[in-house]
Amino acid sequence: MIKKYKILVVDDDLDILEIIKFNLERNGFEVAVTNKSTETYELALKLKPDLILHDIMMPDLDGFQVCRKIKHSEVLKNIPFVFLTARNEEHSEVQGFDLGAEDYIAKPIKPAALSTRLKTIIKRYIKEEELPNLQLGIIKIDRDSYMVYKNEEKISLPKKEFELLYILASSPGKVFSREDVLSRVWGSDVYVGERTVDVHIRKIREKIGDNYITTIKGVGYKFELN
Amino acid sequence: MIKKYKILVVDDDLDILEIIKFNLERNGFEVAVTNKSTETYELALKLKPDLILHDIMMPDLDGFQVCRKIKHSEVLKNIPFVFLTARNEEHSEVQGFDLGAEDYIAKPIKPAALSTRLKTIIKRYIKEEELPNLQLGIIKIDRDSYMVYKNEEKISLPKKEFELLYILASSPGKVFSREDVLSRVWGSDVYVGERTVDVHIRKIREKIGDNYITTIKGVGYKFELN
DNA sequence: TAGATTAGTAACAATTTATTAATACCTGTA
């Protein structure tokens, strides 16, 4: 994950708050929590979270009311709002979506899945942060056209090769382990052998030349200009 | 040194235990197994594994009961607990997550995926300290690029030499015995002759110059600026 | 200073790791 997303979690059960906070933080999110739904609105204003995860059944103000308020706020209405719901509350979904809720997540929560799910939702909502085109010496990596230029020479790379090169080139000099590369290009839930990275590296070298990607034996690969 | 993660696997099927053990070990894990879930708790106490992989359906004590016990133990509750589940048991997931289980893995098991998945889960829990780059006088030891800089001069060291230099340089002035060096760079369970250290020291000196690593005869080596 | 201990060095062997080519596997499409 490149950007660190901020999540606001609201639930009256402190244990659940703790579990969720713990797990999301482990997965690289920044997490704010409260157990009072009366505070959701002002906290959202203050923190500008990338997503709000909100219990429906709350003792003070229920999730629907909060959602309505958020969705009516000019400043906050673009923040994806996700309901947390116990199994037996599922029938109330209809109501939630009418209010502009983005999704439902049922308790009990599956930690590994939660992060993935929220990440997906955020990406859908927030305009994918613009990844810049890169210019490194005579090499230009152009996301707009999905093309690599070496001076005037136009080189076309298939997706995986392009993204792999992009990751390396986005931090020139930094060594990426195969594991790093896999999790960033393939995603954390895909299981692909490490040798696959080597093969893609070779294909890239074949196309742009051998002088840009350096192997650090036993560690990984890096992009480097000589 | 790459840390070796310890997994405790519990399943009543000895064949499965063997398969899992074999595959995890091949992927660099340290593996302990038992086919009696009544033993899980005390084994966990004794071994302090980095993760417990536990079958649900067990003849004596089922996985849920074990999970509950572990999660209620102050000492063990931070060990990620992963259930092994047969396809047709998936509906029981609900129960497991309530108990604080971290994940489910369905049988039949795909070996390649298993290692990756467990590694991911462990890393979520154990956050490894980021080792800082070092700047000592004109010498910079840069872990990001895995390079050593002497002023503007760029020096590339292979892994072992790099790590050895890094250890010495992380406590400038401190003398490390060969034994210290071996256990920290090679790991405590690897047998390598002490003369090997000398050879690596020589190679490092050859590359960065003789003026940084000092020999204390009869004791060891230290990194020192003059 | 002789003898003993410890470290340095070069050459070689062993091991680990990466490269590469061939092959198989998808997935979408004509």
Added chain:
DNA sequence: TACAGGTATTAATAAATTGTTACTAATCTA
């Protein structure tokens, strides 16, 4: 269904790193 492009796996080969040894040099000590 066959094809094509992209992607993943495997296994052999190649290359670099790492470890050992045997010898030499330096240092210590009695």
